[in-house]
Structures are given as structure tokens and as C-alpha cells.
Amino acid sequence: MNFGPFNLGLVQRALREILGITLVFAGVLATISGLLAYALPRIQARFMQRQFIPPGVKQFRDAILGLDSTGAGVSEVAFAIAWSHPIVLALLSAHAIMVCTRVLAGEVERGTVDVLLALPVSRLRLLASETLAWLITAGVVLAAVYAGSYVGAQFIKPEFRPDWAKLFMVLCNLSLVYAVIGCAALLVAHYTDRRVRAVLAVIVITIFSLLINFLHTLDPALEFTKQLAFLSFLDYYKPIGMLLSGEWPWKDMGILAGACVVLWTGTAVILSRRDITTT
């Protein structure tokens, strides 16, 4: 049954396959996010009480945050670190990669693509339905990060709690980072027939992106990373900036959204033109 550009049966099929693993990811992410929200403000408060942060530590912290954090309070720094923590980013990336490489590479690899494509659904509608199912699960894991932070923050001093509206901005920006990773995974998984290849390719892209961003922030004078920094999706995600200023990073979000559109359209073009065979 079709509903706009989606086939509800295909959405249901996709959700049946990914909802279980999504709930596991959501649970883990909520727990980690909660623990970070609980622990990081305390640690940050202790640092601030000393009124001295060794320059190396600050530089390293800023590299993780992607921005100079001078003048930021306990809450801003703590929650910016929590929301750009490598474990959180790695888990979100893993979820996006796992879900988005199922179709087409995963289906080809397990041989079910013949049955899938024998159904009276256009390839574009198949992609749209898979994307919708992915976005529903994306909502679950991203909401889990926010909910984890909210619950964790209930156990800290009220003055250390973040401005929830500002944190929502961070969530929106993070959602677009997550979407770029997912769209990149979709593109690669529709280009190759081997899921492992697709997963590895996206992991390499993601690690490259994280590394470039980290090195660029750690040492802005480094010529090599300066030139490549624009390729890193983390260059467009700076939670500390949003938590400090409370302004929507429209430009960064626009670039990430644009990247999603380009990657998704590329996927649609590849899927509509390519031959599909299991042998």
C-alpha cells in the first residue's frame, strides 16, 4: 500500500528488521548520555574551582569541542563535551551505518534482493520507504541521547543544568551530522554489493572526518588539515558555540542538510540506473 512516496509495507518490513537493534542502541546511548550528564559537570566544576586548567588539557578539550571554550561555564563545557563525546558519536555513527547499509548491499549479500525487487514498487519508492524507516529509528536514538542527558541532569546541581532549548539546538545539529553519515552509508551501500565493503568505506570516511577535525582544532596552523577541514562533517557541528550563544547555526546546518540532499539524490540516481544481481 502506497502513501505518498512511501510504501507502508516496505516501511513496516524495514522497521521489523531494525527496531530491535535500534532499541538496544537507544538504551546504551541514553545510559551513556545520562552518565556523562551526571559526571561531567562535577568534573568540570572541580577543574574550575582550581581556577587553572593546564594549557595542554584545554587545547585537547577544545579539540574535542571543535571551538575555543574560553569563558564558558561549567554547564556549557560539560554538556558540549557530553554531546561531542567520541563514544556518543561512535555509537550514533555505528547505528547509522548498520541501518543504512542493509539496503542494497545487505539485501544483495543475503540474496533476498531478488524477492524484494520482484515486488511492484519502484526503486525510488523502495529507497524512500527505507529512508523513512531509518529516520524513524534515527528519531529514537537521537531522542535517547537527549532523554539521557535530561535524566542525568536531574541528579546534579540545578545551576549546572543546561538550557534545554539550547541543547535542543545541539540535538538538531547533531541529527544532521548523523544524517550525513547515514546518507553516506546509503550511497556506498547502493554502489557496492558487499555490505562489509560499504561498512568499511563509511567507517574510513567517518574516522578521516573526525581525525581531520580533531587535528585542525588541536593545531590550527597545520596547513594540511586547514585545507581539508571543510571536508569534515564535524567542522559544522560545534555544541559549545550553540550552548554559549543560543543562536541557531543556520549556515552549518544548511551545509549538512545540503550534503544529505546531495548524497541521497546520488543514491537515488545510482539505484535507479544500476543493474542488480546476486551472482
Next chain:
Amino acid sequence: MSNVAIDIQQLTRSYGPRRGVSDVNLKVERGALFGFLGPNGAGKTTTIRVLLGFLRPTSGKATALDLDCWRQSHTLKHDVGAIPGDLRLWPWLSGRSALKLFGRIRGKDMLRQGQSLAEELELDLSVKVRAMSRGMRQKLGLILALAHEPKLLILDEPTTALDPLMQDRLREILRRRSNLGDTVFFSSHTLGEVQALCERVAIVKRGVIVADTTVSELAAAAGHDIDIRWSAATPLPESTSLDPIVTWKSRESLAWTGRLREGELPQLLAFVAQHRSAMADLKIARPDLETLFMRFYEDDSNGEAPR
């Protein structure tokens, strides 16, 4: 609406340097039970994948039910039921949930018809795919291909893993569908099962159609197998008038076997009349279809149909 269910014109599909099919021409009439025969790797599955819109023709054209198999593939598939050669289904499905899910995707209730087919094929619809034997999965695949009552069935070696009784049931179901006007395109590498079901057959070999005819015409075109036993007591003819019309398989002193060209029976009979006193035994017979089919598989250099 034309009377042709499948129309393939000069279809070539290659995989880079690897051969797929080359210059295939095929017409299947609506309501026909059409057998598509060939050894493994001959090009049957490639042709089917083009028909189902999985592969784009390198050149040529394929249409089914008057729709282009590549450009209008998804519209076409509303009226197509297909089963792939190597069927794989999602392991978390049960028979019943598969019928519901496929019905939801197709926008059609498949459960009632599916249950009736499951009874006929003796399949328990409550079992999950992961717990099914290969034969049960094949039955479920067939039910999913048939339950939406398609006008065209494209079946790639559908009897794989079915026991003889179920093969027979399947043939009954397909005959019934054909009587209702549905077309069956049945791929196999075994002539016996095609012969038991189909009226018309095409044989594909190394990517080329080498025969496209009815089963009876195929047999008729094959000539006769002959087996002559000579009596030891009488001298044998040294050279015979049969040489130009018989391809000898063996010509030992007292036993000659070979293949007589179609239409040359009178000349053989004249030879028999001339030498009957020297003959101990004589056999002239049409080859059985399995033997005939094996001839198409033989590795002839030009790839043409055997004579």
C-alpha cells in the same frame, strides 16, 4: 492489449567480458505454458532478470504484458508473480506474516488465496522461515508468487527442492492458471519436467536461443536413431548409400549405430530392402526427449541446434 505476454527482441546482455545472452528473440503468447530450457550458466537467469527489470539490456528490448521490462518494471510487477532460482526469504517471516506483509506491499489481500495454496501444497503457514526446510521455503516462495493471482508467472527452476508429489501438485496449479488465461514462463534445466507441463519450449545454450518450438516439433526435427545388426554369415556392404544421410556414432563390423537426418526415411527403407537378407536386426526410433535435449548440451563448435 496484444496477444503476446512476453516479447523479447534482439536482446543482448553482457557482463563486461562475460557472456550473458546474445541476440535473443522470443515471443510467448498469453495463456501459454512456456518452457525455457538450458544448462546451468546458459543464460536463463539472465533473461529472467531482464524480464523482471533487475538488469538493463545491453541492446535490444524486452516487454511483458505490453510494458517495457526496464522502464515500466514496477507497474508490470503488479501482474507478475516470480520466484528466483535461488530463493532466499527474510528469516523472521512466518508463512502467514509473509502473506500479510506481501499483501500490504502489493495493496492486495493475499491471505485467503495463500491459505488455499498452502493447503494444496501442504505447507504449515505458522512456521518461521528460519525453521523451514529448503522444500518448505520453496513452497512458501511459490505461494507468494501465486497468491496475488498474477497474469504472468516467471518461475526460475521452481521445482527445486520439491518432492515428486509436490512437483505434480505445482504442475496442476500452473495448468489451472493457464486455463484461466495466465501465462507461465517456466525455466528449467530438466526437459522431463518441462515436457510434463509445457506446450512450447525454447532452449538456450551459451547465451543463444538454439531452439524455439513445440515439444512435438522438437522431437520431429531430431530425425531417427538407427541401430543395424548384421548377420555374421553374409558379407557386409563396404560402402553404403547411407553415408550422406546418417551421422554414424559407431560402425563396428556387425553393429552400426547412428542418427538419420529428418526426411531421409525412404532412403533408409530402400537400403534396408536391398540388404535385408544380411541384417540380423534393425531398430529405427525417434530419440526420447531427454536424449534429444542432451544433444543440445553437447559441445558443438558452432552452437547450432543438432540435426
